[in-house]
Amino acid sequence: MRATLTLENGMTGPDPSLPEPRLTLKSQLEDLTLVWPWAEAIAARYSVPADTQFAIQLCLEEALSNIIRHGYRGQPDQAISVECAPAGVENENAGELVFTIEDHAPSFDPLAPCSVAAPAPAPVSIQEFPPGGQGIRLMRKFASRLAWQQLANGNRLTLAFAIRGS
């Protein structure tokens, strides 16, 4: 739930200095331009260091572009939601920012053995270097924790990033 401020008249309202905890996108690559400023505002709110900001942006871009290109197979105007929630940030050493991505695309477990790219292959020439398939490998490297859940009508992917508490 969004934080609230007590206003001068004694009423309460949403704190405008805090980013919205939830972002809704359509299944088009252009909508990814909405993600970075949102993630950047969240990173500023929780004083996330630059390398973790990089990791968050990387994983969100890889996950969301996979959903758009492969999950929805290029169909525009399908919904994707991204939600961010802090976990344990009151603990100085064990906080996490947890991003939850939900879609209504056909079921796909990116963590299943058949989906997960093995540790970086060793192609003998650049001609053998796979043109795709790097996204899942990058997510596994840069997220602190990954989880996937099949929904009744879609997928939920959870990406967590370790941060220091506030």
Added chain:
Amino acid sequence: MQISTEEMPGGITRVVLDGRMDIAGAAAVDLKMNLIAGSAKKLLVDLEKVAFLGSMGLRSIVTPARAVKSRGGKVVLFAPNEMVESVLKTSGIDTLIPVCHDLDAAIAELG
């Protein structure tokens, strides 16, 4: 995302990328990268000002590098920041294209 080129001594083409190599950034430089790769024989890809690299950005580097190398040319990646280099290493491309942080070493790789 900005892209510029410089012809260096020794027939080296230095392509300087500046900005975020995310999906939008990759799309912005793809055509120019491929045009450069169509003629360059020694390609130095300067990543010093690249703040972000995702898989689509990686593809925008690998595809032209593949074109150059398929014609017997050479490619080197120069001065990526720590996180960009981590992406390169995670993908494994660093085993196929040298990554240098020293310009003289990069030029020597292309020699």
